[in-house]
Amino acid sequence: MHRRSQFILRRHLSHLHFHSGEPASHTFPRSIPPPCSTAISFRVCDSIPPMATFGLADYDDLLRGCTRRRAIKEGRVIHAHMIKSHFVTSVRLANRLLVMYVKGGSLEDARQVLDGMSQRDVISWTAMMSGYSQHGRSFEALEQLPRMLRTGATVHRRRLGSADVDSVAYLRGNGQLRHLESSGCLGSPEAPQMVNIRSILPNEYTLATVLPSCTGHSGQDHGRQIHSLAVKSNFDSHMFVGSSLLDMYSKVGEVKDARRVFNMLPHRDVVSCTAIISGYAQSGLDEEALKVFQQLQREGMECNYVTFVSLLTAIAGLAALDFGRQVHGLVIRSELLFYVVLDNSLIDMYSKCGSLKHSRRVFDNMPERSVISWNTMLMGYGKHGLGREVVQLFKSMFREVKPNGVTFLAVLSGCSHGGLIDEGLDIFGYMVSDQRLKPEIGHYGCLVDLLGRAGRIEEALDVIKNMPYEPTSALWNSLLGACRLHAKISIGEVVARKLLDMEPDNASNYVILSNIYAASGRWQDVARVRESMKLKKLTKEPGRSSIQLDKVMHIFFSSDRSHPRRKEIFDKITEVCERIKAAGYVPDLSCVLHDVDDEQKESILLGHSEKLAIAFGLMGNACRESIRITKNLRICIDCHNFAKYVSNVYQMEISLRDSSRFHLVAGGACSCGDYW
DNA sequence: ATAGGGTTAG
Structure with missing residues (x-):
């Protein structure tokens, strides 16, 4: 590389420090910055002389530095310089660019690079999928998999000499290819030949990357297809792929399959164990989660904070205070304190185990709190009916964090449980007008609950009628509870019928309706409802509460x-x-x-x-x-x-x-x- | 140059 051009480029990037002095670990997981604009800045590098030449290794170095420091702006300058100086790049370097944009969170730029590449390898595709996957763009992540598999079509290829396909400009879209062709950079200008390139197959990285995107309705379908891909390529017992697989199964509600994958693993490590613990906890099989943890302890496996977070979820579900305290002790001894997420889990565990005192102690001792910390604490007070504490804590959270939608769910339900009707209504108004948050259906649900408990049934009904959502059965159920409580038989009947229309196969709706008729002495109607229940073969459920x-x-x-x-x-x-x-x-x-x-x-x-x-x-x-x-x-x-x-x-x-x-x-x- | 597990709400 010419000394002068090296100097010029370095000066342009002088505010970047490419030495390795990066702090090794962070106490708090660092978040990826938001996506940048898609425009690749040509203007910034206008003053870099186009004749400045850099070698592959120079660009490689610079891009690696940008990726590590998430310096996307500077990366763009380098990218632009590569284009301007007609640098013939390789797949390897294009992947560097792609990864730089992915890690910097600029997925649109990354996609531009990917789509502009005339030749891609499994790393290119995996990097792109990783970007989409990590940003919750599951659909796009999955979409790349068939695209990748289809790449193996017949392509035009010129003789390229030793550099082979790597030397084909990836910047076809930017008009680079024509330039390279006319300047003879692509080897001797012989007639193009048709070459069959093998389909690019996913490797263990690819599989581990896309599996977390198998969520939602068709998640299981996609997940099973990818599982079969994994079996075919013999990666199904790879540790990373395996833990992604078992996590996928537990997230789509197939815990048994998750366990099967877990049992197939060649050995167990913290991540796979954590995944199965979390799977059990999320499926409500809390005792199973505890068993895995105990086995993990016996084997002497070192746990990290994610393990404890998953375990604490299970403990909270069991309300096992003593065990929770023991685990808290373990956490302290593992010197894992001051992870915000872990502390949040401790707060939640204590409050679900009934010990708000301990919750508050953890909360107060946190060196830094996230909005989830506040929400969890608010929920804790709310569930225990401590409305005043909810409102007080809510008022004091503003100096630290901005409340979000969940905050208002916590506060509104706290007011409802605590009987603070007017406060709740005020806070709902505040949410809409001052915080400019668009209420979700759950917030309307809280409002209905709040009014319903106070006996203001007609107002609650008004809320349902005027809200911009279709009422759910849960919402009608909440109103129905209020109707029974305040003996609003006629409205209750209407609501119960509505519920029955929505869920004609739900036995409890029949029970509710017949209870309403029973409450007003309409025994013939009761008998009719029971009869239709029998016709629907729904009578297995107890007619009334059998728990006395x-x-x-x-x-x-x-x-x-x-x-x-x-x-x-x-x-x-x-x-x-x-x-x-x-x-x-x-x-x-x-x-x-x-x-x-x-x-x-x-x-x-x-x-x-x-x-x-x-x-x-x-x-x-x-x-x-x-x-x-x-x-x-x-x-x-x-x-x-x-x-x-x-x-x-x-x-x-x-x-x-x-x-x-x-x-x-x-x-x-x-x-x-x-x-x- | 690409990879796995995590917290509040319903």
Whole structure:
């Protein structure tokens, strides 16, 4: 390279530091900058003399530097210079450019490079797919795979000498090829020959890259096709491909297939184990997730923060506080603290296990918080019915982060659960007018819930009618719950019929409708609904909630029959329960426990399984507020979470596997005002 | 020059 031109180019790029002094690791994962404009800047390099010549190695060096530092602007200057000086490039160098744009997040530029290449190899395609995949552009990522496989058609090729196809200009689209041809750069100008180039096959990199894009409706279809490609090319037991495969299967809901792939792996590493843990956790098979982790521990495998994040999700699902605390201890000992994502998971785990104190402690000790940290904390308060804390925390988050859509979901549902009707309405207005966020259907759902709980059914109905979305069945269900709670029989009937129209095969809709008829004494209508249920063969589901308080009691005591004060406690609980029922409220075991004095409560909790204790401990926090709300506003507490714990308990104690039924019964019963 | 697992909400 000429000294002078080297000097000139370096001076243009003088603000870049191409020495290797990069900090090795970052405490927080660094995000990729947003895509840049697609225009390749010719203007910037106008002052670089076009006669300046650089060698392949020089460009290679410069582009590598740009890629590493995500210096896309400077990369563009180099790219433009390559074009201007008619540099004959190679596939290798074109790939450098492509990767530079991909890593810099400028996918449109990368695509331009790819499409302009007259010759591409598996790396070119993989790099492009990686770009699309990492930016959530799954469709485009997958789209490249058949394009790549089709490339092996017959092509014109001139004799190129030793440099072979690598020397073909990739810049055909920019008119470079003609120039190269006329200047004789492409070897002796003999007649072009037709050459068959073999189809470019995916390698292990390609497969591992595209598999995460197999999501959504056709995800499983695509995933299985790619799996078969992997089998054909013998990459299906490759560690990277395998963990992508098993992750793909668990994400499309085929955990069994995920496990099959996991078992086929030649060995296990942290990533594949984490993938299966996360798969189990996401499918609700929390105990399976824990088992894998325990096995991992026994094998002495080193965990990283992603493993813990996945594990904490499973622990949160089980409400296993003690185990969660142990894992928190492990996290501290692994010196993995101060990963925002990990701390967020800890906050969530503690709040779902009922220990808001611990949640808050983690939250307060974070050196840096993301919007998810705030949202998780807000959710925690909301689920426990602590509306005031929700609003207070919401007000203080602005100095640190900007709230997003999920924030408002958390705050609105927090207000709803906490009985803060006017505050909730204010915040919805604030969201729309001040924050200029377009409410999603979920936000309208919160609004409906908020108004419904307060008995403002007509207003809730207005919201549904005027919102710019088609109401979902969940939304109608929420309104229906409110109708039952406030004895709005006529609106309730309309809503229930609507639900039945939307989901004619959902047994619980028949149950709801017949309950409404029963509530207004229309027994003939009840019989008609039951009859149509029978015709549809939907009668297997219980007609009413089959979980009775006394059954819970039975299980509650069966695990500790020898407790000295068993009888006394039982009597006390029964008495309180009767009192609540007599007052016209729905008894909830957690409310009952609240009224038992501390010593008795402790003796109950101590003698029983961890899950049960935690479940009640959690609702003990929540019910303080809910009893107040129930009494002041005559609205029912939200039992969604509690239903989850009850189902856990039941599964454990009487080994009933059908948890969805318990969710349905326990959750449905609460919103319908039935006794469980 | 290309590669795998992660957090809130419903």
